[in-house]
Amino acid sequence: MDTKKIWLVLDSRGFGGIESHVEHLAMGLASARNEVTVVFLNNYGNHPVQRRLLYAGLKCDVLDGRLTTLWREIRKQKPDVIHTHGYKAGILVRPICKMMGITCASTFHSGEEKHGKLKMYDWFDRHTAFLADKVFAVSTPILSTIPCPAELSDNFINVRDISLSSGEEIAFVGRLSKEKAPDRFVLLAKHFPYLDFHVYGDGPMRKELEQSAPANVVFHGAQTDMRRVWPSIGLLVLPSRAEGLPMSSLEAMARGIPVAAFNVGALDKLIEHDKNGWLLKQGDVTSMVDVVHGWRNSDPQKRSMWQLNAISTVKEHYSAEAVVPKLLKAYSL
Missing domain, CATH: 3.40.50.2000 (Glycogen Phosphorylase B;)
Known part of the structure; x- marks a missing residue:
């Protein structure tokens, strides 16, 4: 399988399920001999995922939160595939990929009911998902909330070098x-x-x-x-x-x-x-x-x-x- 230049894009302040998913995905794609870059849309300070990925020899880019910067970097770097995670990454990246002819994938990680502004962003994220070439959901209930063709893609982890627990x-x-x-x-x-x-x-x-x-x-x-x-x-x-x-x-x-x-x-x-x-x-x-x-x-x-x-x-x-x-x-x- 041909080597691809792949971006994994997210907007993240801390560490949770999405960040863990992106970390394992980056390492898994890199182990399959792809050129992988994890792109943080905004700089919120030192990020635990960034430190671990850099330690593992993977590339991370941290942008300044501006749409113009994101556009410029995509045009400059020309990745083969951009895979978005989280509503902000999906909303911003999908239309850019469509205009530049770049393959775009989006994964939906969350299916719980949202409130306030987050509800509006979540609705917009789901209703612009059709702009992606591939749309994934990490569970069947989440899949049912996406109003365009989508498929199930299981979460996964890298099992190499994992030691067994003997805790209580x-x-x-x-x-x-x-x-x-x-x-x-x-x-x-x-x-x-x-x-x-x-x-x-x-x-x-x-x-x-x-x-x-x-x-x-x-x-x-x-x-x-x-x-x-x-x-x-x-x-x-x-x-x-x-x-x-x-x-x-x-x-x-x-x-x-x-x-x-x-x-x-x-x-x-x-x-x-x-x-x-x-x-x-x-x-x-x-x-x-x-x-x-x-x-x-x-x-x-x-x-x-x-x-x-x-x-x-x-x-x-x-x-x-x-x-x-x-x-x-x-x-x-």
């Missing part, structure tokens, strides 16, 4: 916002006053959660390098009200960490109940309590089974080796 922490990893339901994680912790529950992430709900949480909930804030944290985690809890296919679930399972989740988004494609994790009825905290009890009291043989099955699932279906060739084929229009 019960953890929530994600944005502290309504759709991610960290309040349910806090409620779960109240059933286990003798265990510590760890929250890795930040967001608009943090202050109220800290006020309502029992003493056994530890808030670590947003972590710039989760790779240092994963070895301490033994069970990942995903209590979300809305999801796509969260990167945190793939990151955990690739390290042998089973995931206990409510059945939302595409998690039913990833998790086989009581084989590589647990998939529970939406909002059923009582069943989640039972899962935590069962995991804590399980024998080494059971834990080994969950670990090996989780690793196998990610390697077979959600690794860069499994997904990147399909993506490169889609780029070759």
